[in-house]
Amino acid sequence: MANKKLAFQDIILTLQGFWSKQGANLMQAYDNEVGAGTMSPYTFLRSNGPEPWGAAYVQPSRRPADGRYGENPNRLFQHHQFQVVLKPSPKNIQELYLQSLAALGIDALEHDIRFVEDNWENPSMGCAGIGWEVWIDGQECTQFTYFQQVGGIEVDSVTSEITYGLERIATVIQEVDSVYDLEWGNGVAYGDIFKEPEYEHSKFAFEESNQELLLKLFGEYEQEALDLLDKGLVHPAYDYILKSSHTFNLLDARGAVSVTERAGYMHRVRTMARKVAKTFIEERAKLGFPLLKDEALREKYLGKKGKYTKIVEGEEK
Amino acid sequence: MTNYLLEIGLEEIPAHLVTPSINQLAERMEAFLNENRLKFDKIIKFSTPRRLALIVEGLSESSEAIDEEVKGPSAKIAKDAEGNWSKAIQGFSRGQGATPDDLILKGDYYYAKKHVDGVKAEEILSKVGDEVIAKMTFSTYMKWGNNDFLFVRPIQWIVSLLEDEIVAFDLLDVTANRFSRGHRFLANVEIELKNANDYASKMPENFVLVDAEHRKAEISAQILALASENNWQVTLHKDLLEEVNNIVEYPTAFVGSFDPKYLSVPAEVLVTSMRDNQRYFEVYNQEGQLAPNFISVRNGNAEHIENVVLGNEKVLVARLEDAEFFWKEDQKLKIEDLVAKLGKVTFHAKIGSITEHMARTKLIAAKLADIAGLTDEEKVDVARSAEIYKFDLLTGMVGEFDELQGVMGEKYALLAGENANVAAAIREHYMPTSADGQLPETKVGSVLAAADKIDSVLSFFNVGLIPSGSNDPYALRRAVQGLIRIIEKMNWHFDLSLFIDQFEGQNHAEILEFVKARVQKLLLEKLDRYDIVEAAINSSNFDITNMMESAFVIDGHKLHEPFKPAIENVSRSINLVKKAADIAEINPALFEEDTEQALYDAVISLQNQWTYKPCEEKFRAIVHTLAPAIEAFFDNVMVMAEDLAVRDNRIALLSEVVALTSVMADFSLINTK
Numbered sequence: 001m002a003n004k005k006l007a008f009q010d011i012i013l014t015l016q017g018f019w020s021k022q023g024a025n026l027m028q029a030y031d032n033e034v035g036a037g038t039m040s041p042y043t044f045l046r047s048n049g050p051e052p053w054g055a056a057y058v059q060p061s062r063r064p065a066d067g068r069y070g071e072n073p074n075r076l077f078q079h080h081q082f083q084v085v086l087k088p089s090p091k092n093i094q095e096l097y098l099q100s101l102a103a104l105g106i107d108a109l110e111h112d113i114r115f116v117e118d119n120w121e122n123p124s125m126g127c128a129g130i131g132w133e134v135w136i137d138g139q140e141c142t143q144f145t146y147f148q149q150v151g152g153i154e155v156d157s158v159t160s161e162i163t164y165g166l167e168r169i170a171t172v173i174q175e176v177d178s179v180y181d182l183e184w185g186n187g188v189a190y191g192d193i194f195k196e197p198e199y200e201h202s203k204f205a206f207e208e209s210n211q212e213l214l215l216k217l218f219g220e221y222e223q224e225a226l227d228l229l230d231k232g233l234v235h236p237a238y239d240y241i242l243k244s245s246h247t248f249n250l251l252d253a254r255g256a257v258s259v260t261e262r263a264g265y266m267h268r269v270r271t272m273a274r275k276v277a278k279t280f281i282e283e284r285a286k287l288g289f290p291l292l293k294d295e296a297l298r299e300k301y302l303g304k305k306g307k308y309t310k311i312v313e314g315e316e317k
Numbered sequence: 318m319t320n321y322l323l324e325i326g327l328e329e330i331p332a333h334l335v336t337p338s339i340n341q342l343a344e345r346m347e348a349f350l351n352e353n354r355l356k357f358d359k360i361i362k363f364s365t366p367r368r369l370a371l372i373v374e375g376l377s378e379s380s381e382a383i384d385e386e387v388k389g390p391s392a393k394i395a396k397d398a399e400g401n402w403s404k405a406i407q408g409f410s411r412g413q414g415a416t417p418d419d420l421i422l423k424g425d426y427y428y429a430k431k432h433v434d435g436v437k438a439e440e441i442l443s444k445v446g447d448e449v450i451a452k453m454t455f456s457t458y459m460k461w462g463n464n465d466f467l468f469v470r471p472i473q474w475i476v477s478l479l480e481d482e483i484v485a486f487d488l489l490d491v492t493a494n495r496f497s498r499g500h501r502f503l504a505n506v507e508i509e510l511k512n513a514n515d516y517a518s519k520m521p522e523n524f525v526l527v528d529a530e531h532r533k534a535e536i537s538a539q540i541l542a543l544a545s546e547n548n549w550q551v552t553l554h555k556d557l558l559e560e561v562n563n564i565v566e567y568p569t570a571f572v573g574s575f576d577p578k579y580l581s582v583p584a585e586v587l588v589t590s591m592r593d594n595q596r597y598f599e600v601y602n603q604e605g606q607l608a609p610n611f612i613s614v615r616n617g618n619a620e621h622i623e624n625v626v627l628g629n630e631k632v633l634v635a636r637l638e639d640a641e642f643f644w645k646e647d648q649k650l651k652i653e654d655l656v657a658k659l660g661k662v663t664f665h666a667k668i669g670s671i672t673e674h675m676a677r678t679k680l681i682a683a684k685l686a687d688i689a690g691l692t693d694e695e696k697v698d699v700a701r702s703a704e705i706y707k708f709d710l711l712t713g714m715v716g717e718f719d720e721l722q723g724v725m726g727e728k729y730a731l732l733a734g735e736n737a738n739v740a741a742a743i744r745e746h747y748m749p750t751s752a753d754g755q756l757p758e759t760k761v762g763s764v765l766a767a768a769d770k771i772d773s774v775l776s777f778f779n780v781g782l783i784p785s786g787s788n789d790p791y792a793l794r795r796a797v798q799g800l801i802r803i804i805e806k807m808n809w810h811f812d813l814s815l816f817i818d819q820f821e822g823q824n825h826a827e828i829l830e831f832v833k834a835r836v837q838k839l840l841l842e843k844l845d846r847y848d849i850v851e852a853a854i855n856s857s858n859f860d861i862t863n864m865m866e867s868a869f870v871i872d873g874h875k876l877h878e879p880f881k882p883a884i885e886n887v888s889r890s891i892n893l894v895k896k897a898a899d900i901a902e903i904n905p906a907l908f909e910e911d912t913e914q915a916l917y918d919a920v921i922s923l924q925n926q927w928t929y930k931p932c933e934e935k936f937r938a939i940v941h942t943l944a945p946a947i948e949a950f951f952d953n954v955m956v957m958a959e960d961l962a963v964r965d966n967r968i969a970l971l972s973e974v975v976a977l978t979s980v981m982a983d984f985s986l987i988n989t990k
Contacts, residue, residue, distance in 0.1 A: 072635070073638060137632070158463070
């Protein structure tokens with residue numbers, strides 16, 4: 001690369017600049033612990049229903065089981081995703097993605113870029129999509145997905161989701177072996193910011209977390225989410241679903257959940273996710289899907305009477 | 318004679334679907350052309366991750382014209398009372414463009430002769446979009462944009478050329494034309510195809526090796542050349558090669574390396590990282606030891622390949638770093654501590670913990686060890702392995718690479734000082750992992766593997782989690798199929814019905830039916846006589862080895878001369894015994910004829926050590942000793958004698974015959990017609 005290598009924050013700025021011109025609104029990271037950018041309401045909730053939507057944001061993503069005490073060069077308790085969602089999926093979305101890599105200075109002719117099948121599934125959120133992992137020189141750098149089902153509901157309009165693993169992309173761009181050697185910006189190293197928290201969070205998640213407390217919290221968060229859903233308060237309910245999901249991940253990292261028990265917990269989270277997705281569509285329908293401007297589509301989904309025509313599946317038995 | 322090119326341009330198709338998809342496309346095209354009576358010589362297939370293409374060679378210019386006869390009204394209603402053509406006939410004729418006098422009478426019906434003109438190839442091919450492409454089926458579909466159309470991946474372009482002419486059609490928002498696309502990076506432009514016949518030469522010029530077999534040969538040659546250059550041995554794993562072939566359009570193989578220090582990690586772990594996670598080919602030195610190198614294939618040319626090598630090496634190091642971390646950390650763990658923790662790990666919420674599952678398996682294994690005739694030392698090993706065999710589930714390595722469960726267990730057990738039998742059993746207890754997967758080799762491993770599977774089935778059936786239809790979430794069918802194969806291979810003889818009755822639990826009858834259905838399925842994969850299989854699996858004691866062996870023995874003799882009469886005599890005995898209400902004790906004093914005594918003697922002579930005799934011996938005894946005696950008996954005595962005591966005694970004698978033959982099979986189920 002001829003130019004000075006992009007710092008971590010320059011990568012974010014470049015991607016924001018690129019995607020904001022492609023119809024994505026720049027949102028901010030969601031202020032709740034999540035395992036992935038998909039869990040942000042800007043993706044999860046908005047990908048249901050017929051309304052068009054475009055968003056791009058950085059999402060710090062916590063995966064307790066991936067913590068390595070700051071000792072592994074690229075496994076992290078918390079990494080950063082740059083999330084792009086465009087709905088409906090544009091015909092040239094793969095081209096756009098490749099152009100965004102070029103904007104970051106990644107010349108496809110100097111690397112090996114591949115779209116390797118990876119049908120993404122998040123069973124605990126009732127989500128399924130078709131797509132790929134994008135490999136750059138063997139490194140999985142991006143998850144690329146066409147959403148087919150969200151919250152257990154088949155989507156009306158397909159969202160294309162692009163999730164850049166920022167640390168992965170940055171290690172390719174800056175040509176370093178360890179994430180801790182990345183330059184965040186202004187000469188400050190990634191390790192100077194995150195190495196200590198990585199150690200502490202790993203220590204916490206694997207050794208010090210209070211299992212009884214977590215078990216109790218999971219139940220309480222779940223109850224709160226269900227109560228709020230009964231009241232039709234979609235967004236607060238969703239916050240509590242995220243809290244219970246993160247609590248489950250902490251329990252899982254502690255090895256406190258067996259394979260079969262995991263199925264039980266995931267079922268509980270999934271039940272909530274389905275409910276919230278369904279309630280979200282109902283609430284948007286009540287507002288008349290304000291973002292849906294296309295007359296033909298308004299007719300298709302709202303009919304002549306202005307009522308949402310799609311039957312939302314019942315909850316799981 | 319003309320050639321037709323169809324190319325469907327797609328976003329990257331999953332590697333494992335490329336070959337099945339192009340085969341399907343060719344089959345559908347062939348069926349479509351045949352239906353339309355459009356003759357052709359052959360269909361040539363091309364496929365890459367981004368395109369499915371066909372060239373139909375030697376197409377006729379139009380479909381064949383045919384003369385056909387269209388069935389009309391019956392003769393009964395053809396004419397009215399005055400002998401004039403009826404309304405029905407007139408209407409039919411009009412519809413066929415004929416007059417009633419043109420019709421021909423064949424049997425009871427009138428037929429119209431109809432000439433169907435040939436249709437131009439262009440016109441037929443213009444329906445390819447709806448009639449061929451849109452009808453394709455896939456294991457997974459997707460939709461995109463605001464469309465409801467489902468396909469394997471979004472369609473980006475379609476080329477449809479009959480020689481140099483576009484055969485236009487629309488599919489969704491794509492209009493077929495003459496523009497293909499080159500390699501995604503090396504020739505990222507529209508490629509104008511002037512003629513269908515240019516395809517095979519023009520695409521490689523644009524860095525797309527469209528001939529999949531040629532591309533695969535190219536990859537193989539490149540890999541073998543690199544291996545030979547470096548003095549390595551390499552295996553071109555078939556599945557891996559197929560996958561790699563279907564993720565590249567223009568392959569360039571390259572070599573990477575990693576720090577030899579990682580060779581201290583078990584080879585299985587390194588190979589899993591390279592082969593399964595990264596799609597690399599692992600290489601070995603001339604002594605057969607894993608080398609700290611790999612061969613991978615880039616989707617592109619050799620320009621700047623040093624970046625690709627460095628990147629791939631870096632990724633692998635990160636994976637190996639993780640593996641080494643687990644390998645070291647796991648060795649600090651104590652097996653006993655891990656086993657203790659398994660008490661908190663649920664086997665299934667309705668069933669209990671893994672510790673409980675292991676404890677039950679241990680009891681079952683002990684009883685199987687008796688049946689299998691293990692030595693005292695081996696029995697100690699069975700007990701020890703059953704106490705600890707799931708411990709590796711809680712190691713970091715298995716947490717990360719779950720496909721290494723058992724494999725790591727063996728390694729860690731050996732390091733912890735367990736003996737080789739115990740360690741091997743831990744690895745082998747998962748076997749077989751597929752329908753024709755490898756079976757355990759050691760006796761201890763076989764016993765543990767069988768016991769683990771028996772407990773799984775008993776436990777799930779006990780709480781009512783019984784597979785039904787296609788619903789088998791705990792893979793119990795696979796477990797039972799594995800169990801059957803182990804029992805057969807080890808030649809264990811025991812009555813499964815009595816065996817499982819030693820253990821408490823519900824639904825034992827359902828378990829036996831479930832097992833029987835699996836035995837039947839395994840047998841029907843190799844034998845085509847359903848009745849013989851039925852006879853074998855309905856033998857009187859639930860001895861799986863006997864069922865399997867019996868079916869093959871009977872099947873092997875089905876064409877031999879004495880087969881039919883022997884089976885018929887035995888069946889006749891079975892049917893008579895079935896009709897009897899009670900079976901008396903045999904009293905030889907009541908025998909009236911020599912043939913009764915002779916049959917009785919034959920039965921007595923066979924009873925000794927009968928049950929576990931090899932099936933071949935049993936079958937010969939039935940055919941050559943028992944059946945002639947039965948036949949003589951039937952020829953000379955009236956079973957249904959007037960004297961009730963004599964009659965009951967004869968039935969009792971036959972029931973002894975049936976008791977003997979039923980151990981091998983229920984011969985009355987065999988069709989001798």
